[in-house]
Amino acid sequence: MRKPFICGNWKMNKNVEEAESMITSLKDKVEGVDNVEMGICPTALCLTTVKDAAAGSDIVTGAENIYWKDSGAYTGEISAKMLADSEIEYTIVGHSERREIFGESDYEVNKKVISALSHGVKPIVCVGETLEERKADQIEAKVNFQVDSALAGVSEKEVEDIVIAYEPIWAIGTGETASAEEANRVIGIIRDNIRKEYPNAADKIRIQYGGSVKPHNVEEIMAQEEIDGALVGGASLEADSFSEIILKTAEIYK
């Protein structure tokens, strides 16, 4: 059975003090959970704060984004190498907000995935369709294209370290979720597509759902066979709601 991964994406929220206090409180609330991997992706400013505050717990840390070069004249960027040097385990790559607001392309997402893997940082690759694409029956074509592009050049061994997050764009921060069955269906499509290129790894790769995951709907979502966790935005900002999501997932996986 794949171990579910519940990961918070704080986006552009929280200063250092707030980050430290949230993790301190979260640690207490999820102590003893060993059947769910738990993570937080804060801003670059708070990465080491979260890492240090989480010490002694099973909470892992991830960045929200990277650039694919190791170092150099790339103002405003951080690299996978820097994350590895600070023992940061994960990085989100290709979140729809990066793609839509900052114009990140599938080509760039792939370069970032390759760079992260080369430094032992695990990428959480986000894919998902817009509402227009959903209405035009293009969900499958869109997500499979995004996944194929992101994984280009990745070996079967390396691919096991990748987490995919299926996040329908229309469900992010809107309070709307894909129904649990629909999220499960699309994630099944993604896994079947991965199986074509990576027959031995497809059943090992974790595929999360993201988009308005909250304490009140997490059980239904996590009960689905294909869904291996969640990438949580808004509800990951408070220790109460995020721990509730983790604890309910842990209960389902008992």
Ligand SMILES: O=C[C@H](O)COP(=O)(O)O
């Ligand atoms: O990365 C997380 C997603 O964008 C979901 O955000 P949300 O839970 O606030 O809808």
